[in-house]
Amino acid sequence: MSTAVSDREVHWQRTRNLMIVHLVIWFIFSYVVHWFATDLNKFTFLDFPVGFYMAAQGSLAVFVIQLFVFSKQQEKIDRECGMAEDE
Amino acid sequence: MAMFGDFSSKGGFIQNLPKIYGIYTGGFILFILLMALLERFGLSADTIGLLFVGFTIAIYALIGWLSRTMQLDAYYVAGRQVPPVFNGMATAADWMSGASFVAMAGGIYVGGHPYLAFVVGWTGGYVLVATLMAPYLRKFGCYTVPDFIGTRYGGNLARFCAVVVLVVASFTYVTAQINATGTIAARALLIPFEVGVWLGLAGILLCSMLGGMRAVTWTQVAQYIVLIIAYLVPIVWMSNKQGFGVIPHLVYGDAVQRIAELEQLHQVGVLKPAQAVAGMSALVVKHNAPADTFVANWRFVTLVACMMIGTASLPHILMRYFTTPSVRAARSSVAWSLFFIFLLYFSAPALATFTKLQILDPNLATSLIGKSVADVNAITWVQKWSSVGFVKVLDANGDGIVQINEFFIRADVVVLATPEIAGLPYVISGLVAAGGMAAAMSTADGLLLAIANALSHDLYYKMIDPKADTRRRLIVARVLLIAIGAAGALVASMRLTGILGAVAWAFCFAMSGLFFPLVLGVWWKRANRAGAIAGMVLGLATGTWYLYMVKWGGMKPWWGMDDLRFGMVGATVSLVAMVVVSLLTPAPDKETQDMVDEIRIPKGETYLGSTH
Numbered sequence: 001m002s003t004a005v006s007d008r009e010v011h012w013q014r015t016r017n018l019m020i021v022h023l024v025i026w027f028i029f030s031y032v033v034h035w036f037a038t039d040l041n042k043f044t045f046l047d048f049p050v051g052f053y054m055a056a057q058g059s060l061a062v063f064v065i066q067l068f069v070f071s072k073q074q075e076k077i078d079r080e081c082g083m084a085e086d087e
Numbered sequence: 088m089a090m091f092g093d094f095s096s097k098g099g100f101i102q103n104l105p106k107i108y109g110i111y112t113g114g115f116i117l118f119i120l121l122m123a124l125l126e127r128f129g130l131s132a133d134t135i136g137l138l139f140v141g142f143t144i145a146i147y148a149l150i151g152w153l154s155r156t157m158q159l160d161a162y163y164v165a166g167r168q169v170p171p172v173f174n175g176m177a178t179a180a181d182w183m184s185g186a187s188f189v190a191m192a193g194g195i196y197v198g199g200h201p202y203l204a205f206v207v208g209w210t211g212g213y214v215l216v217a218t219l220m221a222p223y224l225r226k227f228g229c230y231t232v233p234d235f236i237g238t239r240y241g242g243n244l245a246r247f248c249a250v251v252v253l254v255v256a257s258f259t260y261v262t263a264q265i266n267a268t269g270t271i272a273a274r275a276l277l278i279p280f281e282v283g284v285w286l287g288l289a290g291i292l293l294c295s296m297l298g299g300m301r302a303v304t305w306t307q308v309a310q311y312i313v314l315i316i317a318y319l320v321p322i323v324w325m326s327n328k329q330g331f332g333v334i335p336h337l338v339y340g341d342a343v344q345r346i347a348e349l350e351q352l353h354q355v356g357v358l359k360p361a362q363a364v365a366g367m368s369a370l371v372v373k374h375n376a377p378a379d380t381f382v383a384n385w386r387f388v389t390l391v392a393c394m395m396i397g398t399a400s401l402p403h404i405l406m407r408y409f410t411t412p413s414v415r416a417a418r419s420s421v422a423w424s425l426f427f428i429f430l431l432y433f434s435a436p437a438l439a440t441f442t443k444l445q446i447l448d449p450n451l452a453t454s455l456i457g458k459s460v461a462d463v464n465a466i467t468w469v470q471k472w473s474s475v476g477f478v479k480v481l482d483a484n485g486d487g488i489v490q491i492n493e494f495f496i497r498a499d500v501v502v503l504a505t506p507e508i509a510g511l512p513y514v515i516s517g518l519v520a521a522g523g524m525a526a527a528m529s530t531a532d533g534l535l536l537a538i539a540n541a542l543s544h545d546l547y548y549k550m551i552d553p554k555a556d557t558r559r560r561l562i563v564a565r566v567l568l569i570a571i572g573a574a575g576a577l578v579a580s581m582r583l584t585g586i587l588g589a590v591a592w593a594f595c596f597a598m599s600g601l602f603f604p605l606v607l608g609v610w611w612k613r614a615n616r617a618g619a620i621a622g623m624v625l626g627l628a629t630g631t632w633y634l635y636m637v638k639w640g641g642m643k644p645w646w647g648m649d650d651l652r653f654g655m656v657g658a659t660v661s662l663v664a665m666v667v668v669s670l671l672t673p674a675p676d677k678e679t680q681d682m683v684d685e686i687r688i689p690k691g692e693t694y695l696g697s698t699h
Binding site for chain 2: 008019022023029030034037041049056057064074078083084085
């Protein structure tokens with residue numbers, strides 16, 4: 001039983017760290033880049049002003065990719081800690 | 088098809104989903120081609136619109152009828168067997184409302200960069216859903232969102248508060264959706280708006296009443312397919328016609344820069360309209376002019392925050408993740424949901440940009456600004472949309488030339504009139520009407536079901552009559568569904584709310600009351616009943632007070648946070664109240680803490696049994 005408890009602790013620790021990493025990325029692409037949109041507009045990407053691009057496409061694409069990666073990473077944590085569902 | 092969602096052949100049905108929806112998509116494309124053919128043979132535009140809207144509603148109703156059920160877990164959570172990709176499509180349809188479909192591109196056209204806060208906010212919220220909530224609520228195994236609050240914190244009062252927040256937020260939202268179905272039905276079927284509202288409601292109820300969540304799931308997948316085809320086909324066609332290729336999203340950077348030059352030429356932002364025109368706007372904001380003051384930046388990020396946190400608190404979205412077969416599937420389903428939503432949301436700014444370029448660029452045949460008033464008024468689409476009060480040319484300075492401040496347009500026109508502005512055949516306009524209808528109906532379905540399920544499961548079964556048998560519970564659920572739908576239609580037919588205002592308010596209500604009780608319920612074991620109740624009651628009360636004071640009470644908004652952003656105030660109070668009160672009162676008992684441990688790991692049975 002004691003091993004089960006510590007497995008759970010490791011699992012929750014890693015789950016929490018993964019959550020924090022993803023929320024930091026989320027915070028940057030939700031708020032920080034848009035706060036500096038005027039400065040970013042001095043640069044271009046694919047001929048787009050970068051400030052506009054990030055709000056119209058860039059942040060959105062980051063969120064989509066991030067969620068697929070998150071899903072894979074969390075599955076790995078579940079499996080390695082023996083906390084995955086049996087299917 | 089007769090086994091739609093049928094449990095007796097569940098393996099067969101679920102495995103055949105790609106085939107079933109493949110045939111459905113093929114059938115829909117054939118229908119579009121048939122309509123195009125009939126248009127050539129002289130079928131009138133009105134008849135095409137009627138056939139598009141009527142045919143698609145009939146299909147949804149058929150799916151709803153085939154998915155009828157008298158089983159509890161089929162009715163409440165679609166039997167928990169919806170594969171992640173299909174649940175992703177259903178969530179995307181549930182999510183993208185009539186406002187997203189019809190108003191978003193137009194909002195960007197009129198509002199420029201600041202309006203993109205909606206695009207960012209309505210996508211990034213899913214990161215919160217995936218990391219903080221969906222997998223844990225799935226493991227918990229509840230039927231409704233208040234079910235989680237009620238069990239995690241214990242006691243009927245907490246459950247009741249959650250029901251109240253859910254009803255306030257979802258009802259605000261659903262009236263806007265019924266309003267949109269009424270508007271589209273009225274235009275496509277050539278009937279009065281008031282009749283359209285009730286007809287739209289009948290269609291919505293046909294999709295949800297007999298089969299609950301199971302029926303709503305399979306109709307929403309069908310509705311997603313219609314709405315995404317209807318949104319993308321005109322954009323791709325138009326862009327191809329103008330030489331931007333078939334994936335315009337990657338190449339419209341030039342257009343953004345070209346618009347900036349044209350805005351100089353036409354003096355956008357310098358020339359102001361001589362008089363306001365109700366419901367319509369002239370261009371006074373530059374397309375790409377981000378905030379350059381602290382308050383303007385703050386307004387951008389607070390709008391983003393409200394839309395994101397609201398996303399993660401809206402029960403009709405969260406409950407979609409109760410339907411997946413596993414915790415793992417719930418997580419990947421959030422990713423798929425966002426992918427399907429992304430397809431529409433990253434197209435909206437492209438559409439807004441193309442339309443603006445067409446109207447501004449004097450080198451294009453479609454341009455309006457700088458032409459003579461007589462020429463512009465002779466253009467077919469201008470005539471058509473002027474006659475219904477969506478477009479207006481006012482020669483304020485009397486020089487006979489249309490200036491930037493003399494051309495007024497209602498934001499919705501950008502999506503609805505795109506096919507005509509670009510000279511596409513009428514069949515595309517019919518398709519767009521069907522898409523708008525699908526978007527509004529699918530969201531209304533999800534919202535009505537969320538409200539009715541909370542009232543039937545949490546209020547009636549858990550609090551009033553816990554001995555009710557399955558049959559009685561499901562009958563009560565359906566009666567409530569009809570009653571709430573009727574109430575929504577009644578409010579919608581009185582036209583009390585503008586679409587966007589009501590939608591943003593729903594997000595703010597939800598985040599004010601539900602976000603922190605839900606998140607801390609999973610992530611903070613110390614959170615207890617008193618804290619959760621304080622968080623919900625004070626959060627909702629303060630948010631509502633602030634909304635009232637700013638909108639009607641004449642109070643000056645704090646740091647530019649207007650009525651669209653009142654959730655910032657509500658949610659902050661909710662967090663503080665919940666933490667302070669939790670810490671001042673005893674920690675939850677061991678049983679509750681063990682329950683939290685249990686929902687944090689995917690392994691094992693759901694915390695609540697399969698029927699409860």
